[in-house]
Amino acid sequence: MGLDRFPDRSNWFVPDASMQGPFAPIHREIEAHDLEVIGELPDDLNGMYVRNGPSPAHGPHGKYHWFDGDGMLHAVHIQGGKASYRNRYVLTEGLRAEREAGRALWPGLKDRMPEGALPDDAMKNVANTDVVFHNGRLYATWYRGGAAYVMDPFTLATLGKLEHDPRLVGLQISAHSRVDEHTGEFLFFAYGNRPPYMHFGVIGADGALKLLQDVPLPGPRLPHDMGMTENHVILHDFPLINNPAALEAGRYSLEFRQDWPTRYAVIPRAGGAPKWFEFEPRYMLHVANAWEEVNARGETEVVMIGTPYAMPRGYDGSLDVRRLLFTIGTQGTDYEMYQWRMNLATGEAREGVVDDILNTEFPMINMGWQGRKNRYTYNVLMGRPRTLEQPHFAGLVKYDLQTGGAVACHPGEGFWFSEAPFAPRDGAVEEDDGYIVGFVWNGLAERSEVWVHDAKDISAGPLARVIVPQRVPHGFHSCWVRQAQLDAAQAA
DSSP states (O other), X not given: OOTTTOSOOXXXXXXXXXXXXXXXXXXXXXXEOSOOEEEOOOTTOOEEEEEOOBOOSSOOSSSOOGGGSOBEEEEEEEETTEEEEEEEEOOOHHHHHHHHHTSOOSOOTTSOOOTTOOHHHHSOOOOXXXXXXXTTEEEEEOTTOBOOEEEOTTTOOEEEESOSSGGGTTOOBOSOOEEOTXXXXXXXXXXXXXXXXXXXXXXXXXXXXXXXXXXOOSSOOOOOOOEEOSSEEEEEEOSEEEOHHHHHTTSOOEEEOTXXXXXXXXXXXXXXXXXXXXXXXXOEEEEEEEEEEEOTTSOEEEEEEEEEBOXXXXXXXXXXXXXXXXXXXXXXXXBOEEEEEEETTTOOEEEEXXXXXXXXXXXXXXXXXXXXXXXXXXXXXEEEEEETXXXXXXXXXXXXXXXXXXXXXXXXXXXXXXXXOEEEOTTOOSTTOEEEEEEEEETTTTEEEEEEEETTOGGGOOSEEEEOSSXXXXXXXXXXXXXXXXXXXXXX
């Protein structure tokens, strides 16, 4: 599949659909305290919920895609039963230049790039995709890969790029990295359109770059996330690529090579040669978790759980590549929970469905269990999109990986959820002893709220709803920062 099959994709898109309604940008940066709460915030919930997402500061250069908007962090600090809110733009180099010019300067995902430019080189790093907490700072990252921007967790002020080591300068760090709360390490990969196409790196708890190594690939790829265990990382090589002729012409055209396998590289966290495993061709955005298990023969297996796209089939059972590309290209939502197993001793690779009934994505876990075998994940329930390019995050689902069960919170029409991280209760011991915290657009009241669920029973509905003093545009990824982490950062 490539340019010959899709010479014109303009009919796939609703012009600027993601500039309308609750998707529309906001430009005010505010701070508000002692917010109204419906219900009661638990006394043992203390910390900060931060979510990243797009809010274009200027009218688009051409056609607008939801992924193009300038990054904006929205933070809700909860302490002692009270809540406060603030939001700030991620002041990237591109946004600073556009503020000086008073207009958009860079093309977006739907635009043709300047003559001779690769798309990744021509697009602005908007740092709008993910946000993590490491070494007392927040890092805002971009889905296409670029410099991570460092933010103050208290003021949300932009402090600069994560380029304190010269080896990090110009590196296209991916949107999704992993922070190991047990070691304090920040594990990341970088990728791009030039050889070696991928790197793997580790920044220590002290902020020093401990490791950076090449991970050679056959060509440019489109990985999005990574897995992490106690001793390894898992990097991804999927058969979804940008059509090479389209790249040379300065535009994107997705191509899925069903004759290529999905490949995962298992690499020691201390560095070393990757061990590659091959699986059925698929594409995945987000990993829920990964861990190591020792089987009955004493062999170590690496297990990874994630939410790949469901692979559509025709009447004859063959893969419907056109439908798959249409789903991905129009932000369609059709996912399943899936598992891959990689035997480090024998090279055996096994895979299988965990759940193909519920349609869920944006999996979150108790971060204390990241890299360790966990029992629970908390996913966003994906509803049917009302129009192209406007996905509907319809609720929340809690999976029990031990029993195979799941429970959901779905309040009905009019509500739009965000990725909701797990917030451990003060002094928690059990894996699900805590809360699920996330933004919700209440379309019935036309306002943004933060809903706090008891993680042990999300189906009971929210314990508390914090009323946010301005609309929070629909967005992407988030994190929970415990109050103890904030206190340590302030004392440093």
